Amino acid sequence: MNNKQKSNHKKPLIEAPVNSVPAPRPLDSSLKMNLQEISSRIGKSSDVVVREFTNQSLNSLSMAFIYIDGLVNSETLNRGVLQPLMENITSESDSISAAQAISLIQDQMLPVGGVKECLTIENMLGLLFEGYTLILLDGISTGLAADTSGWEKRSINEPTSQGVIRGPKEGFTESLRTGTSMLRRRLKTPDLRIEQYKIGQRTQTGVALIYIQGLASEQVLTEIRRRLDSINTDGILGSNYIEEFIQDGGLTPFPTIQNTERPDAMAGGILEGQVGIIVDGTPFALLAPSTFFSFFQSSEDYYQRFDISSFLRLIRYSAFFVSMLLPALYIAVTTFHQEMLPTTMLISVASQREGVPLPAMAEALLMEITFDVLREAGVRMPRTIGPAISIVGALVLGQAAVQAGLVSAAMVIIVSFTAISNFVIPSLAIANSIRLIRFVMMLIAGSLGLFGIMSFLIVLLIHTAGLRSFGVPYLSPVAPMTPRYLKDVFIRVPLWNMAIRPKNNLGKETRRQAPNQKPQPVEINKKPQGDDPS
Amino acid sequence: MSKQTTSGNKFICCLLCLFVLSTLLTGCWDDRELNELGITSASGYDFEDNQWVATYQVINPFAGSSSSGGGGGASLSAPPFLTFTVKGKTIMDAIEKTNMTSSREMFFSHSRITVLGEKLARKGGITQLIDIFLRKQDARETVYVFIAQGKASDIINQLMQLTKNQGVGIQLMIEQESKLVSFYPGVRLYELAMALSSESKSAVIPEIRLTGKEVMNELTETNRTDLPSRLALGKLGIIKGERMVGWLSDKEALGLSFLTNQIQRATLSFASQPKVSQKPDASLILQEAKTTIHPIWAKDHYIMDVSVKGTGVLTELGSVMDLNKRAAISQMEQTVESNILGLMENSWQAVKKLNADVTRFAVKIHRSDRKHWKQIEKDKSWDTVFQKIEIRPHVEIKIVRVGLSNKSFKSIE
Secondary structure (H helix, E strand, O other): OHHHHHHHHHHHHHHOOOOOOOOOOEOOOOHHHHHHHHHHHHOOOOOEEEEEEEOHHHOOOEEEEEEEOOOEOHHHHHHHHHHHHHOOOOOOOOOOOHHHHHHHHHHHHOOOOOEEEEOEHHHHHHHHOOOEEEEEEOOOOOEEEEEOEOOOOOOOOOOOOOOOOOOOOOOOOOOHHHHHHHHHHHOOOOOEEEEEEEEOOOOOEEEEEEEEOOOOOHHHHHHHHHHHHOOOOOOOOOHHHHHHHHOOOOOOOOOOOEEEOOHHHHHHHHHOOOEEEEEOOOOOEEEEOOOHHHHHOOHHHHOOOHHHHHHHHHHHHHHHHHHHHHHHHHHHHHHOOHHHOOHHHHHHHHHHHOOOOOOHHHHHHHHHHHHHHHHHHHHHOOHHHHHHHHHHHHHHHHHHHHHOOOOOHHHHHHHHHHHHHHHHOOOHHHHHHHHHHHHHHHHHHHHHHHHHHHHHHHHHHHHHHHOEEOOEEOOOOOOOOOHHHHHHOOOOOOHHHOOEOOOOOOOOOOEOOOOOOOOOOHHHHHHHHHOOOO | OHHHHHHHHHHHHHHHHHHHHHHHHHHHHHOOOHHHEEEEEEEEEEEEOOEEEEEEEEEOOOOOOHHHHOOOOOOOOOOOEEEEEEEEOOHHHHHHHHHHHOOOEEEHHHOOEEEEEHHHHHHOOHHHHHHHHHHOOOOOOOOEEEEEOOOHHHHHHOOOOOOOOHHHHHHHHHHHHHHHOOOOOOOEHHHHHHHHHOOOOEEEEEEEEEOOOOOOOOOOOOOOOOOOOOEEEEEEEEEEOOEEEEEEOHHHHHHHHHHOOOOOOEEEEEOOOOOOOOOOOEEEEEEEEEEEEEEEEEOOEEEEEEEEEEEEEEEEEOOOOEOOOHHHHHHHHHHHHHHHHHHHHHHHHHHHHHOOOOOOHHHHHHHHOHHHHHHHHHHOOHHHHHHHOEEEEEEEEEEEEOOOOOEOHHHHO
16 A cells, blocks of 8 residues: 555656645655655765664664754764664563554653654654654654754854944844844743744745734734745745745835844844844844834944934934935036036036036946946955955046046045945945935936936835835834834934833834833932922 | 736836836936036126127136146146127127137026126116026026226236135125125125115115226236235215216215114224324224114105114224223213214215215105105105205214223333
8 A cells, every 4th residue: 555655656756846845645664665765755865874773672673763964963963862772771571562662762762852753754854854863663653853953053243234332242143043042032021922934845944933922013913924924935045035025015125124133133123013033044134014214223223322322313314315315416416407506616516527528427327336336346256355456446446537537526525425325324225225216316317407306206205105014104103103103213312211112003012111210319309209298 | 807907007017118218308408517617707797889898707617626637736827717708789699699709608607796897887787787687597696796997807807816716706805895894885786676676766886996007817917925906895886777876985985884784893993082183093893883764854854863873892092091991981982973973974975966865765764754755756856855854863882892901002101
């Protein structure tokens, strides 16, 4: 019967399309058959170790263990699985059955944390690829899987893309478990929920949904769960795969999901009712729902005093507009609205433009594209060639181009200021969307002037006002306006003044701390009490 | 069904794209690159042989361009501006003729000053000029207006030291002057238009002149410390109706500034002890002064009650005096007051002689006595009424500080 089943299965397996997953196949009671099936599934991979053995204390039943070299921690394997199984501890009885043997092994012999019972081949293989060691016995259709996983991991490092001056310096690593443990350490509440998903038929990437029960909105959660469940792809290799599959807006240039490398930023978001998504294999985790303004908040804002944080936040917003509009404004003013500049400025700009062979718009486009080429080269190039590129970039393209009269000095200033402004924005996601919009702006400014710039800004405003992130309006709490949530949008008020959760009314619980916590000297606090006759 | 809708969507998308792209086509027609523009910083207008003679000062972008020179100070090889003198039957005729000699389109939005030749002003070309400035889109009515006794083109051609851009330089000059010494008010073209269209139908325009005879229009000539011929503010031109009718001297202009509440800061010299000597030996900076005018109808003529209140700081003292005594200071205050009274009286006489109401009394009377003003307007008798006006000035000046020393150096000696 088994043979029949097998032959029935084999044919469709070969002809099946790439993405199809075979129906689960139960284990056979014969060890030989099981091993044969497993090795036929895996093929002859060099890193799979299959070893058959017997143990006298277990009635000399023929047994086998399978593991993948590199995915298991050899010490755990040796001490937790190999040693107890291969040593002759007891000589209890010779007439032990396979079923008794397997429960004996599961209950008494394996000193490792997780031991699972498996009934199907697929289940066993899934665990095998997670670093479990499979133990199979002859004569029973149940297998055991002992958690011996352990592989080379990157140690926890400082986040490379989102640095802070004062604040925690650890970032997520590629390991999902490390990520969840970092959040557990920060949020020691029983309400923290970590739901695990496996997404991607071939990669079987672990994806963890992290939120605090009661803070995260149930609607948002069901929506995220639904979207995660409906992802049907064969591979998830980074958090952007998840982001693109689940984010709202589809073709919008604006991101509606934040990504962060910082566990503290994620913990902060979760405490404000957002839902975190950690994807195995990438240090970048996701936070949703995210509004436009959350992309301008850096975790540094909460690690330094509120006054300087507010100032820096306003600078970020202005840098956003500078980065989007400055080259466009330059083009518009120099080709259409020369009367807008102060005379002395116009004269100095005009004298610089003298002898520049290109019209202002071509000049601006050329320089902006040059900068993006340089930037891309800076990301790609090997470390050792770095200085050479920066010399070529800074000296040859900047200074020499001006001296040769190909571009005007004002243009170089504008391009560099635009570029620097772009880096002020804490979130790379929204900074990148601005990079694209800037080019559109420049083309429009070159043909329609300030009128075009204003029209396009209005189009952008309409577009962003229509966006939603998992049901939350993208421009909230500004549009629709909710004044009490404005305490953490353009400025950050002191922490003791933020009695309600500052960003959104996501969950039910909006109050997060006691009111009136402004620190004051004892005497002032006592005064109202002094009125009491005591 | 779904296929149809997608192809329909595609069609709509294409249409939308075409529509959006076609809007781009409408744009570029009026774009002007900076190196196609001749930025005009000053203009001068004369009238010769029944033709307008216009002189335009165009900023030379090659002068002081650091991009081509590679840094450092401005090179002296190129003049900071170039001038074009053109003739035409109308002003626009002249402007358009510049396009036959210049590679660049005249761009007037950054024009700072405009200079009228005296002949033109006396002939009555001001109204046409004001009209073109108010009507033409790129002309700015915020330009400062000046009158030149000779040819306006000479003024426009003159190079300036310290400021490369002469138009801007003259603007700075008049702004500084009206802020610091208050002899002449800076008159912008719209102010001129407003004054001429007001009840008094008169206006003032300051004179700009050359201190020497020659025109310094070569770079080598301005390469010296003491220029033999510089630009300077001279007198005050009086316009009545369409024509210029005469001049006020600088003293009379200062008196007019007192009469018209245009003193921002002024320096007055006076005799500290008029009983001992009439020679001015002290000076005072008037820090603020406010003039209020109340017209009073006295049966057959108007009496203008002019009261000037101000405070000042003593800055110079050449006689023996003890400033700790209140009497000494009030004596000086009295002298200053009588000086100002004299200035105003002089100025009033000069204005009366020209019969041009630059004191803006007509506006005051209209505002305070509308009924009577209507009668005057009806009878067109303003000129005679104006001639009969009597002014009754009061001056109250306080010396609030005497500087760092309480005694004059002469008394310590």
